[in-house]
Amino acid sequence: DIQLTQSPSFLSASVGDRVTITCRASQDISSYLAWYQQKPGKAPKLLIYIASTLQSGVPSRFSGSGSGTEFTLTISSLQPEDFATYYCQQLNSYPLTFGGGTKVEIK
Amino acid sequence: EVQLVESGGGLVQPGGSLRLSCAASGFTFSDHHMDWVRQAPGKGLEWVGRSRKKGNRYTTEYAASVKGRFTISRDDSKNSLYLQMNSLKTEDTAVYYCARDSMRYGFDYWGQGTLVTVSS
Numbered sequence: 001d002i003q004l005t006q007s008p009s010f011l012s013a014s015v016g017d018r019v020t021i022t023c024r025a026s027q028d029i030s031s032y033l034a035w036y037q038q039k040p041g042k043a044p045k046l047l048i049y050i051a052s053t054l055q056s057g058v059p060s061r062f063s064g065s066g067s068g069t070e071f072t073l074t075i076s077s078l079q080p081e082d083f084a085t086y087y088c089q090q091l092n093s094y095p096l097t098f099g100g101g102t103k104v105e106i107k
Numbered sequence: 108e109v110q111l112v113e114s115g116g117g118l119v120q121p122g123g124s125l126r127l128s129c130a131a132s133g134f135t136f137s138d139h140h141m142d143w144v145r146q147a148p149g150k151g152l153e154w155v156g157r158s159r160k161k162g163n164r165y166t167t168e169y170a171a172s173v174k175g176r177f178t179i180s181r182d183d184s185k186n187s188l189y190l191q192m193n194s195l196k197t198e199d200t201a202v203y204y205c206a207r208d209s210m211r212y213g214f215d216y217w218g219q220g221t222l223v224t225v226s227s
Contacts, residue, residue: 042219096154096157098151
């Protein structure tokens with residue numbers, strides 16, 4: 001199975017900060033990686049797919065990059081509504097797997 | 108508007124069974140693969156399994172943790188996805204989400220989830 005390791009697992013930041021989350025895959029997954037945002041008590045929301053393509057309706061302050069085994073999600077200027085938990089997911093092979101999550105909290 | 112609404116969750120004893128449903132609307136259900144994802148209390152997301160569309164012969168995939176105990180099915184005439192869960196264990200306690208699967212483009216729509224609690 002492909003393991004996805006997210007870092008950091010917890011991040012404290014201020015409104016306006018630039019935030020970067022890393023997702024490392026245990027083997028090459030090409031660009032088949034998605035990022036999700038989840039707020040407490042809510043379902044996950046797709047932000048980015050194929051590593052760097054922004055889902056329709058997602059603000060442009062979110063961006064993704066990477067391929068192979070190393071990927072990043074960047075929020076260029078953190079907004080109050082961005083405080084949430086972020087997950088990466090690989091869609092390259094079964095079983096589909098998620099990273100452990102990165103919780104972004106207000107500093 | 109795309110909507111996915113799960114139902115059927117509840118409290119069940121270890122070893123018991125439960126059937127979850129996911130009612131879809133706002134899109135052509137038969138054109139899409141569908142998945143189940145679960146989240147144990149305070150934990151991360153875990154993929155449970157996939158139901159492929161008719162064009163892919165309705166085949167399924169499962170996580171190792173549920174294979175042989177859980178069965179995913181669908182009824183395109185009712186725009187519905189199902190998860191039959193047998194031989195339930197305490198570690199199956201989670202919120203179960205259904206999600207529309209755009210294959211390598213990610214899961215683009217999710218339901219609100221239904222809570223399954225396995226406890227004596």
